[in-house]
Amino acid sequence: MSDLLWQKPGVTVDARIQKFLAGDDVILDREFFLHDIAASKVHAEGLQRIGILSVDELAGLLRELDALAADFRNGDFVLDERFEDCHSAIESRLTERLGDAGRKIHTGRSRNDQILVATRLWLKENLARVSELSRQIAKVALDRAEAEKNLPLPGYTHIQRAVISSAGMWWAGWAEAFIDNAARADDTRRLIDANPLGTAAGYGVNLSLDRDHTTRALEFSRLQVSPIYAQLSRGKFEMAALEALGSATLDLRRLAWDLSLFTSAEFGFVALPAQYTTGSSIMPNKRNPDVIELMRATHASVAAARTEIEQLLSLPSGYHRDLQASKGAIFHGFGRGLPALELLPDLLANLEWREERMRDAIDSGMYATDVAVEQAVAGVPFREAYRAAAASADEAGEGRTPESSLAARVSPGAAADLRLDELRERWKAVGATSPKGTSFGA
Numbered sequence: 001m002s003d004l005l006w007q008k009p010g011v012t013v014d015a016r017i018q019k020f021l022a023g024d025d026v027i028l029d030r031e032f033f034l035h036d037i038a039a040s041k042v043h044a045e046g047l048q049r050i051g052i053l054s055v056d057e058l059a060g061l062l063r064e065l066d067a068l069a070a071d072f073r074n075g076d077f078v079l080d081e082r083f084e085d086c087h088s089a090i091e092s093r094l095t096e097r098l099g100d101a102g103r104k105i106h107t108g109r110s111r112n113d114q115i116l117v118a119t120r121l122w123l124k125e126n127l128a129r130v131s132e133l134s135r136q137i138a139k140v141a142l143d144r145a146e147a148e149k150n151l152p153l154p155g156y157t158h159i160q161r162a163v164i165s166s167a168g169m170w171w172a173g174w175a176e177a178f179i180d181n182a183a184r185a186d187d188t189r190r191l192i193d194a195n196p197l198g199t200a201a202g203y204g205v206n207l208s209l210d211r212d213h214t215t216r217a218l219e220f221s222r223l224q225v226s227p228i229y230a231q232l233s234r235g236k237f238e239m240a241a242l243e244a245l246g247s248a249t250l251d252l253r254r255l256a257w258d259l260s261l262f263t264s265a266e267f268g269f270v271a272l273p274a275q276y277t278t279g280s281s282i283m284p285n286k287r288n289p290d291v292i293e294l295m296r297a298t299h300a301s302v303a304a305a306r307t308e309i310e311q312l313l314s315l316p317s318g319y320h321r322d323l324q325a326s327k328g329a330i331f332h333g334f335g336r337g338l339p340a341l342e343l344l345p346d347l348l349a350n351l352e353w354r355e356e357r358m359r360d361a362i363d364s365g366m367y368a369t370d371v372a373v374e375q376a377v378a379g380v381p382f383r384e385a386y387r388a389a390a391a392s393a394d395e396a397g398e399g400r401t402p403e404s405s406l407a408a409r410v411s412p413g414a415a416a417d418l419r420l421d422e423l424r425e426r427w428k429a430v431g432a433t434s435p436k437g438t439s440f441g442a
Contacts, residue, residue, distance in 0.1 A: 028327045029086035030079050035118040036086050037069045039197055042217040043109055046198070046210040052108070057101040064097045065090075086118075087111045108207045109200055112319050116196040116234055119330075121218065123241045126334050127189040130245050131430070133341040134182035138175045138427055140348045145171035146420055151353060152402035153269070154361045159261070163369050164362055164405045166415045167353060174255055174348075175423055181248040182430045188244040192237040195220035199227035202319055234323050235313045238330050242306040245337045249299040252340060256296035259351070263289050268357040273350045291343065298340040305333030364397030370405055371396050 029036075041062055048058040068090065071077035083089040094102030149168030156162055195218060198204075198211040204227045215223045224230050262270040276291040308329040312322050368389045375385035389396060406415040413419055 024328060027079075028331060029089075031331055032115070032118040032122055032327075033072055033079055033086045033089075034069055035121040036090060036114060037065050037072075038121065039114065039117045039214075039218065040090055040105060041065050042214045043197060044105060045217065046213050047104070047107055049210045049213060050208055052207070053101070053104060057098075057104065060098050060101050061094060061105060064094055064102075068093050085111070087114050108205050108209050109197065112201045113196050113199045113230065115327075116199070116230060117218070119234070119238070119327075120192060120194070120196060120220075123192055123237065123330070124189055126338065127185045127192075127241055127244060129338055130248055130341070131182045131185035131189070133338070133345070134178040134185060134248050135427065135431055136345040137341070137348065138178035138182065140345050141171045141175035141178065142420060142424060142427060144348070145169075145175060145418060148353070149415070149418055149420075150403065150406060151355065151358070152362060152406065153353075153358050154366065161361070161363060161366055164366050164402050166406050168418055169415050170258075172413070172418050172420065172423065174251070175420075175427070177251045178248065179423065179426050179430055181244075181251060184247050185244045186430065188240050190221065191240055192233075193221040194224035194233075195222070196224045196230040196233070199224065199230035202227050202231040228317060231319050232317060234319075235309050235326050238326050239306055239309050239313075242302060242309070242330065242333045245334060246299065246302045246306060248341060249302045249337045252344065253296050253299040255344075256292040259292045260289060260296065263292075267361070269354055269361070271352045271354060273347070276347055291347070295340045295344070298336050301336035302333045305329040359402065362402055364395065365393040367396040367400050367405060368393040370400070370408065 044053060044058055044061045044065075047053045048055065053061070068077060072079070077093070079086060079089055083092065091102065091106060094105055096102070145168045148171065149166060151167040153165050153167045153170055154161055155165030155169075195211065195215040197214045197218070198209040211223055224233065259270060259272070261267050263272055272289060272292070274287075276289070277287040278290045279287060306329075309326050312325055315322060371392075372382065372385045372389035375388065376382040380388075409415040410417055
């Protein structure tokens with residue numbers, strides 16, 4: 001391992017202890033490496049603006065930071081066990097190439113605000129991805145709701161046949177859900193869009209750092225003013241990001257449950273594209289819906305990551321090394337959640353309804369609510385109408401069709417009034433207001 005940034009004269013470092021301290025940091029930090037480089041460039045610019053670096057020193061640092069980023073992208077530089085973390089790797093490379101100029105790069109900052117700003121940039125990128133994927137999912141659902149608004153589909157409560165619904169209503173429900181998920185991701189992104197660089201270890205420094213410059217250059221919407229709150233927000237902001245992701249994966253879990261039921265032989269309402277299924281290793285007749293089952297499992301990883309960070313935060317104010325463990329949690333949560341969401345738009349666009357099976361599952365009793373409401377409209381007290389309809393549920397469907405039931409369902413949002421135009425306007429509004437940001441990890 002290279003020299004430690006914090007190593008003191010006369011103190012021998014125990015290799016076992018140091019390995020425990022470093023943990024998986026150097027591996028995990030590969031996710032942050034380009035973001036840390038981007039923040040280092042901006043920090044160097046700020047140091048030059050206040051006279052800590054000369055123009056030539058700044059030029060050399062920017063050149064070498066760009067070269068390091070390029071080497072990392074093409075595999076010529078590997079962040080590995082030679083280094084304690086990504087921060088030490090950057091400083092080591094700059095010192096090796098530039099000497100004293102490289103040794104100046106850390107002036108006015110701590111690894112605390114380095115990791116804060118790198119994490120913040122990473123979270124902004126990934127929340128933007130959650131928003132975009134949620135919008136894509138909502139768009140597929142809206143389009144299919146329009147095309148299949150009149151296709152009858154049994155509606156269930158308690159997994160028991162309840163009333164006649166439609167594919168249009170089913171799709172519209174998921175469309176609105178994922179519109180909200182996109183909006184929540186955008187709202188969370190706005191929450192965390194605050195620049196912590198320049199707060200050092202949580203108490204500021206005796207330098208007039210140009211924090212306004214770093215805020216603009218890194219495309220943050222605002223400065224995170226308090227150095228103490230910058231430290232308090234670590235973990236809190238990560239939890240918020242995982243909650244936004246979890247909002248989408250929670251809906252994904254319930255949608256996957258529907259598809260798990262609908263693709264079963266007992267229901268048979270849906271046929272999945274073949275590429276979304278796998279075969280059994282022993283039963284030649286099987287095609288298993290493995291993709292939607294793993295989609296269903298995804299939320300567990302996201303929720304566990306959020307809980308892990310929450311448990312870490314049983315701490316007083318100020319920085320504590322416990323917070324190091326939050327890195328793995330967010331990588332695990334987003335690493336499971338985003339790939340699942342990425343598969344969903346194409347899956348939804350290509351699934352096929354089996355209309356005959358859907359119609360066969362509609363029985364006479366599913367018209368009983370229609371009968372009760374019609375009697376109530378005619379002046380019969382609803383509870384009396386309810387009892388009468390219950391007593392004659394087996395005959396409730398006589399002279400009725402699924403189409404007539406759907407056509408009469410005129411309450412706002414129901415089958416005859418899906419209000420898809422309203423949902424499309426909300427979908428457009430989410431796209432118009434979603435925050436944009438620079439991608440440092442590309």
